[in-house]
Amino acid sequence: MRPVLRDAARAVAALLALLLPLAGPALAGATWAPHCAAVALLVALAVVATTGGPGLRVAARGLWEGTVTAETGVAAAVLAALGWSAAVQAVAAVSPAGPVPVPTDPLAGPVLLPGVAAVLTVVAAAVQRTGRPPGPHGGDTRADADEVRAGLRAVADRWSALLTPPAALIAVAVTAFAAGTGTPWPAAVPAGIAVLVGACPLPLLAALPAALRAADRAGGDAVRLPVPWPGRRDPVGWTGSAGGPGLAGRVDTVALAGPDVLTGTAPGTVTVHAGRGEDPALVLRLAASVAAGARPGSDLRTAARALAAAVDGPVPDVAEADEQPGLGVSGLVAELRDPGPDGGGTTATVVAHAVLLGSPDWLAEHGIRVPPPLSVERERAVAEGRAVLVVAWDGCARAVLALPRAPPPEARPEMSELVAAGVTPVLLTPDDDGAARALAAATGLDPADPDAVRPGLDPAARAAAVAGLRVRGRTVAVAGDPTTDEAALAAADLAVELVPWPTADGRPTADSTGTGSGSGSGSGSTEHPDDAPDTRPDPVVAPAHGSERICARGGPAEVAAALLIARRARARARSYVRAAVVLAVAGVVLAVLGTPAVVVAAVPVLGALGLAARGPHRRS
Template sequence: MTTAAVPTDGRSTTELAITGMTCASCAARIEKKLNRLDGVTATVNYATAHAHVSHPGSVAVDDLVGTVEHLGYGAARPAADDADDEEDTDVLRTRLVMSLVLSVPVVALAMVPAWQFPAWQWVSLVLAAPVVLLGGARFHRAAAVNLRHGAATMDTLISLGTLAALAWSVWALVFGDAGMIGMRHPFTFAPTSGDAIYLETAAAVTTFVLAGRYAEARAKRRAGAALRALLDLGAKDVAVLRDGLEHRVPVDELVVGDEFVVRPGERVATDGVVVDGVGAVDASTVTGESVPVEVAPGDEVVGATVAVGSRLVVRARRVGADTQLARIARRVAEAQNGKAQVQRLADRVSAVFVPVVVVIAVLTFAGWVLLGGGLTAAFTAAVAVLVIACPCALGLATPTALMVGTGRGAQLGILLRGPEVLESTRRVDTVVLDKTGTLTTGVMRLAEPDRVDPTALRLAGAVEDGSTHPIARAITEAARGSGALPPVTGARTVDGLGVTGTVHDGEAAHDVVVGRPALLAERGMPVPAELSARIEAARAGGATAVVVGWGGEAREVLAVTDTLRGSAPGAVASLRALGVRPVLLTGDHEAVARAMATRAGIDEVHAGVLPEQKADAIAALQADGHVVAMVGDGVNDAAALARADLGLAMGAGTDAAIEAGDVTLVREDLSAVPDALRLARRTLATIKSNLFWAFAYNVAAIPLAASGLLNPMVAGAAMAFSSVFVVGNSLRLRRFAPQARA
């Protein structure tokens, strides 16, 4: 059991691995029972066999485990590997092989009367009994456990159907005329009258269900392969530098501040900053970027990326659960354990479905008897109803699609926060993009620094030195190129307008204002006509104009330019192709925003919007009837990301933006935005098609079985196939390709 406390409200989140679940009804029972505990909110996922539980401090983890065990299931700490899954799959395979070997002759003898030698029916009993009693032991055991707790699941239907078929056959053989030596029984797809035996039905249904469970188990392992691959990406050991010497240690022993060596072809052990060496890193396994990224001292690198071409020395910045890889794996696991709204409907249906089917089977038996169809025909129809109606496909419809879709997204650098995001993406008709760091690279530089007044640049750089804004960093870096910066006191940021502070330049102290013309005017420094002309010229060229003033005068204009992301025009075109309207929302001046929007292919621009006004701008679009997605990367985008119907945070952005977003785009590539919408929509479409076929199958099959048009053996094969079909349909999402590579 893994528990992470959240001290802000005294609640904890616990992950439980559940054992013994055999169908969606089991998951629904456990979830319902856990949610009855005071203050507990639980989600139980049949496909992943995990329960995600939020609970107050008054409810201990042992209480949760006890509640699950009281229902007859097991609860334990999630395994770090898949040993338990592999063991269960091996057991299923062994039982399936045994059942298949014994069932084939039983079915062959029943279906081909010419092969029915004297006493063939007694040989069939000897072969069929181990299949039903041993091969189907897990079904009978689960049915008995559930019966003790007054519940019914899919196993109840399988156990009832196969044991009834076996018991009926034994009765007919021992006490009826079916056991007469030399008797032959014709095979039919419809109910029969007389001393019929159903050994082939009991054996074949058990074998078919085992085959379906085995195929399910293998397919679910494939569905979760992307998450397991993510967890396996990290380095296992690392060469740490201590006293100038390399020491090979397990990666778990790394601490923040350690410096370690990464040679060409090795994985970067953890998130850090390059302190020595110039080379490149291949981040394709983590971000989906296919082109290696050049790095030099001062550049950040992400754990699990691969060094290319040169030896690097990296200082660890984040280790363990704080690394980007761990956060990605956590986000994917949380998304897979959640439930979309459509799945909750399926859960409610599954919870009442089994008792309803048992009632229908009883009514079917009674109806055939009352209408004069005979006990044999009545029994055949009732068993067919029990066998074919199992709601397993309903339980697998959503979670398997979520597992595959979120896993594939993680491989492509697209992380969904949870399944509820899927419903949001379907309705989105407007995507609002921030400019700096989203539409553009966010790597800004000072235009023509040689033509700028050195004193103005030095003073501006000193005041901006404490800011993390891309424009401030560009000015500070340009100023540092001319020498050390003077000290500053009283530095203060005016949100969306600029910064102020007192610069101590030698013996003089200057009250410096750096920012928009409005900020300088507010401080009694109106911008003269000459500087206004330079401001307009900079904006016309797509640059951001920053005015520097001190001593009561506006003295210089600094033009800072940004670079449009190369993927931006294609991404905007892809959004339009999806029927989504792109909108640019920025705090920059109208002229600068228009110039950048034109290059990206965006028509609608909202410029001059202060950080606190961005959420209001989103709300205004929503008030006009639009379903809005917001793409941003900075702290000032967090409120807008949270306010939007769907928030997409660029993975290179701030933690505040990432936490506020519903989707995190790990790749620094704007084409990930339409890819995220396409993947989410494709996943939702797969869920809906799975649910349609699962519902349609049961709706069509039960009347056929009740009316006597299905042999129980055929019903068992059809039921097993429905589950395999649903899982197979979900696995098609593994082939989802980004638009650029499609």
């Protein structure tokens, strides 16, 4: 049976167990009352056994371990209602006087208690759902789902440990007082059960899942917060104490780490400044080939994407690729060349080159000097704020490649949103000094501030910079792509995994704003725009269960939104919990005042459903 149909069937069965003892006798006469009550009891038992089975096992395990949880409060109300109704019906069935008629006031008798138990069970199961799939990648996720529910119950468990034992004592006291004042036991015991029903922690169970769903709606397609996980750090503060902000609220510095964090990952225009006599197309092919040999997570992956997109035709394979992080990559590239019209033969030949792609200083370590014309082009590209790489093969520098490092037009206002969120942005980038400071200036950061712009950092250096910020007393959130900056994310107080900007839904790409500078007799220039769509999922996937990280899609604006949503999520969760505690106290007070259990049950049920239905609209 599909989940939706199964849920609908359980809800209908619970309502049937509640309404059948009233509707049956009213339609068919009082003689049908015992039969309708018996059917309602059987239906309620089936609902509790199937839907409430996991919760009852959790409650039993907790009591065995000497702990009181939210499931204990639900089990106390459900089992008391079912047990008393079953006992009354069993006694009536074997009584010599025959079946007991429906009480004059059925609301105060045991006949509706099975329906109350079934409704409480179904609502308790429904309000704990987060709206997220049980696992990020499919497979056997039952254990994950159990851990998620346990994490979301943490606050409810703490409050239930404070509320359920006093409620049980009050229930016993109410029952004893009613019986001592002459009330018959069939009416005195339901009065005590009403106290347990009023204290049933359904709103507490609904509080954190409702806050999580509200945060998901607020995040739209761009932000997903992690669920609380037993034994793991809680960066949002879902389960933290009521006093003070959560970790997201204490963040005062956001480190934007990695090569793509401000520009996106879409390759932009590549300008080739080729040396005299060099073929720009060959330069691009060999550079793209050796760049493809960069390790996963390398800062050269940005250049590799741009170069691969700029090549017309297939990129040749690279052999013996060797990367020096932060410096460059080398490898052997072989191509099969057909003989030309004047080739003097008909046999194709294999041409192999030892190719190096990296900084001029790294090439100098290999004995390769950049000739003056290419040095001039390199300095000009650096002054324009572009990332620059030198291509060499067979011992000679052949060309300078200028890659765009321009952010999208809205990067500056998005950075302002990050500042408005109350944090200080810091740029940690592998770009050289000129490109990094041009990028910072374009986004509104002070390029002269050494604390705001940290150029020339490889992944290890970026992680060390994050550690240094924390040593200085800052609470640091790192926003970066885990494929390039896993170390920096792991070193942060709060990690925000960035899913790159898309290119197929209207968001900007990292296109170059320059036109190249290849004029002059000594160099050739060619530009190759890239229109390859991004294939990342949209909307952003939720963090893996057990993750301590926020997932966001985009750039600074989404990082700011993630922090604000996390802060508001904690505040919303706290307010929901306070409302749930007030509802529990109100339910107990109503029960003590003599309100029947079926009426008292409306307080936790409607309160839980009301909390579950609340939440902000989706971000546009």
